[in-house]
Amino acid sequence: MKRRELIVLIGGAVATWSLALHAQQPKKTLRVGVLWHAGSAEEDDVYLSVLTKAFSDLGYVEGKTIHLEHRFPAEQADRFRSMAWELVESKVDAIVAVSGLGAREAKQASSTIPIVVVKEPDPVGSGLIESLSHPGGNVTGLSLMAVDLSGKRLGL
Secondary structure, three states: OOHHHHHHHHHHHHHHHHHHHHHHOOOOOEEEEEEOOOOOOOOOHHHHHHHHHHHHHOOOOEOOOEEEEEEOOOOOHHHHHHHHHHHHHOOOOEEEEOOHHHHHHHHHHOOOOOEEEEEEOOOOOOOOOOOOOOOOOOEEEEEOOOHHHHHHHHHO
């Protein structure tokens, strides 16, 4: 038997074995905490349905491959804090923070759980991340920060 044939044979056996093992293991349902800003699901219904659809488009099905744990703090700072801690204590796999206040409270509650910020005008200035190019830590997301473009805008 030639060396190439042996390598192909061993590679095929390893691939088949790993696929068989993977198929036997139950898939973990991801638990994602969502820290909204409104006081109820009805108030955030438009955004809630968009989030659910976005996860669905990525292949995550509510109740099967993902479980979204929603919290509605009604724009009250103390509720943001307690709900962020509640999500962390329940050991969610990630936290989606819709507002900057929610993101700051989630960051205070955990330095290890990934936190995705949906809307924060200045994540650097608010202390969520170190810089846009190298955020560091466990916080990521979308920034509306355009300070770097001010000079170019003035030039135009």
